[in-house]
Amino acid sequence: MNWLSLNVLVFSPLIMTLILLTPMFSGHHILIRRISKGFASLHFVYTLLFLVFFNNDLTLNYETSLKLFDFDWLNSLGITLSMGLDGISLLFVILSSFIILIATIASKGIIKSKQSLYYALIFIVETAILGVFCAQDMFEFFMFWELELIPMYFLIGLWGEESTAKKSAMKFLLYTFFGSLFMLCGFLMLYNFNFISTNELTANMNLIGFNYDNVPFYLQVFASILMLIGFAVKMPIIPLHTWLPDAHTDAPAPVSIILAGLLLKMGAYGIIRFNIQILPDAFLMMVPYLVVFAFINIVFASIVAYYQTDVKKIIAYSSISVMGIILLGLCSLNFVGISGAIFLMIAHAVISAGLFFIVGIIYRRTGTREILQLGGLAKVMPRLAGFTLVFIAASIGIPGLIVFVGEFLVFFGAFISTIWNTYLIQIISLLSITVLIFSACYALKLLHGVFYGNLLERWKKVNDILNHELVVLLTLSVVAVLFGIMPMTILNMIKLNVQNILMAFGG
């Protein structure tokens, strides 16, 4: 399958950026939007083709190494720009392309100025995210990881809805960059470990790893913690989360979709790839502490979400809570828990995209996101209320919708985890199930605050959803229902890879 090239997949959005920035499109707003949407949909179809010809075994699919960057000095350091896909990364690649497509469609009507720059930046972000998920080399991973920061900074700062947008964007940039530095230190340590134990310079993620006999264990743990800080900022894990509510709130709706749908998942993906896969022993040692962090994430964020009155803040805090559940699943270190965590990442991307889009719709029509100023909108926007109901129900884990499967598997997996003999993880996983109650509290506060109750006089003329909004919401809810009923389609895709990851922990 030569025409299925990962280079094309990853770098075509970058080429699209260059095309969009040429002067020939300046001023043609509608044309720019249509070309972007068209490209995003083509790109999505192209990623789906990767799924069609995917060999679901343990080999890396579609491996490439880009010759463009084939310098001697890089090669001599063992750094290559190589890419490949396994089941997990393919899943995230498809998700990324899908969410970007949703975001470009959702941008209509929300983004009114500097359209060519906006879409160009979106596509740079897409390249960066796809690069992270395809990368097979540590430094390549790091490069793509950092590449996404700058366009994201501008996307939040320039098109942000609030006066504080620039500040939030700066906070996001510095905070994430601060985390990445630790991550880079961790990568360098790994690189060094590998050289010490094998006497070979390589940064390839498949060649390095597992256990270094010559390297003291505490150094391995130290490297693991350094990398974890980088991932924890992005994921985010409390107390490194404070950039998230600000950035999510101030970003325009499509950018919030990308933030919650994809950027947070990069952190969890990094934990799987580096902490679990490359330094399993060190991760095993950290699990008891991480579980406590996961618990704090789950419960703390979901209780704080209840106090918020800004709809977007509620969703932002709920994202933190869900990422805590994902961390709990990763910590369980068994097949059920990790599969559940990965499933939940997909589920949360779809659901949070839907919810942020809905908030965007409401904000566009009413100019406010304060629950206290809204209310009774179901009367004028019955179709939107119906869709919101589906997403809210999904987000609180109603069975038959996508999130339930992930949450159930994580809680079950964490409870039956046999990694150590202590009761800690069992008690914590039982206590974490209380999130069912807390999530119902904040989710219903959102739903009732916006759609139930009396309709205020000034919202009487608000109109219901438009066609492009209908398309987005319908697609997302179909996905939410479909994979809620047939979860095995996703779980089968990642089965072998998860098993492979767990080999290091003895099955």
Next chain:
Amino acid sequence: MSFFAENLYTIILIPFWVSLLFAIGKLFGLIKSKKIVGILTLLSTFYALVFSVGTFVLTIIEKNYILEQTVPFLQLNRFIFDIGIYIDGLSAWMILLVSIVSLLVQIYSYFYMYSDNSFIRFFIFMNLFNASMFGLILSPNMFQIYVFWELVGLCSYLLIGFWYQKNEVSVAAKRAFIINRVGDFSLLSGIILSAYVILTNLNNTLNVSIPFSNISTISAQIYGCTSDGIFILICLLILLGAMAKSAQLPLHTWLIDAMQGPTPVSALIHSATMVAAGVYLIIRLYPLFSLNPIVLQIISVVGITTALVCSYSALTQVDMKKILAYSTNAQLGLMFLAVGACSTTIAMFHLTAHAIIKAMLFLVVGVVAVSLNHNQDIRNAGGLRKQLPICAITFLIGILSLSGILFAGFSSKELIFGDLIDGKHYIYLSLFLIVSFMTAYYLFRMYFYIFEGKNKFDFEIKEPHFVLNLSVSVFALIVILLWFVLPKSNNVLFAMISHLIAAFAVFTAYLTYSQKKLLKKIPILYDLSINAMYFDGVYHFITKSYKRFSKFLYIIDKYIFDGIVYFCTLNTKMISWFLSKIQTGSVQAYLAYSIFILMMSFGGIMLVYSLIMYFSEVQ
């Protein structure tokens, strides 16, 4: 006949598809005709009725008929979570009951809701509820029970909040859902805990979802390999789930809130079917619970306490639907008592009798409230016997039955009574009789207020649609027929005691009705009853504390977690401010700095050097 049983899964799917069809039709504005909605709904429910009758007959003909059909829903290595259907005598009976009540209520609600603007939305939710309820009853294992447990809870919430424009409806729906969620949390924990026990101690991965087909073996295994504490914990967690759904103490207040929903919903979901699901679950898991007598004791105590508290609260209420809601609570409590102290069959008889009677009473109240322009206060009614004769007769049949005087309710109460005597549960027995007294009292009080005396309103009563009367009458007919179907113990003692107590209760009720202030003479007792033992106050307090707690955590989040970040940025700012102040631009200052730094560094080097020398000499 086995055709019906083998294709019984379609009765879960068809209402679901109908609901989806309506939802899509409403989304794109394709469905305009209310007739089509009504016909499709009724057809799907009638289809369910036909199939459940067929299955029921099959289970009657073939004793011990059991059918299990499953497909894997989640399959992860060794763990398999199946979904499917499981038919035995119990589920066939329950499914028949639900489809009968559902069909009649849906016929009723077609006319009751006809003029409502959100007619289609109502039937979307109703069909979704039907599908979920059938799925819950036919569950082959605990996993599927949980799945549909949440779905019926969702449907109930949606239907309680059906008239969402009213603020009190919105609050009621929210509260109902969150209290139910407490039960869901508990049920899920219980399921996971028992799955863990099965997995680690027995290494039996096939049974992690606790299939009902060999529940007795699995229960014995769980009992065998756990300590008493863990076993009781598992049972209590599952039991709490059942208690939340069946509105038992202390999670019972949501059922009173649920009365904000449309009356057909109260009749179908909040009296006959969904609230009985908790009892159904306990009956299903009876082999598990019965292994430890303490668990059975707890079930009985919860049941009888709920019955007492809720009957007592019903004594002074003036809202028609609230009286019936408290009565539902109390009767569900009696079912719990029947499971705990008598037998599952008797509980099932009482469940059946109560479901039919209570659905009928709610439907009558619906007609009455509509005639009174949606006024549900019993003090505003009066003398309706002449205007609404069919309602009066059917209501009388219902309350005679529920008070244990005649018909279906008599038989089921007689069975409970007989079994309590046989089991020598004299404390439960005496409390049971007190509950019976209160039941008869508040029901007849309600009857006198609504149907006897003179009209207390000055407008013309509209004649209700004849179909409303018809469906109510069919219910009344079933109540009478059930009397002949249900087994009788011909306990003369019970007949005497029951009639005596009921007669006394009716007399007292009449006295209250005519004198108006019997209980008001003892203010403490009156206040306790009218405020329903102040449970709402407790919940209000919990909500308030939760709000405060979340505010507290938010402050921690803002001023500690985020505060540290701001502190760091502040530091950077101060350093940069200091450094920028140094850059004055005058050469003299720079010269002074450089001389200063040169001297400092020279001094420093000297200091370090001498220290090194000193320590090396010391060594």
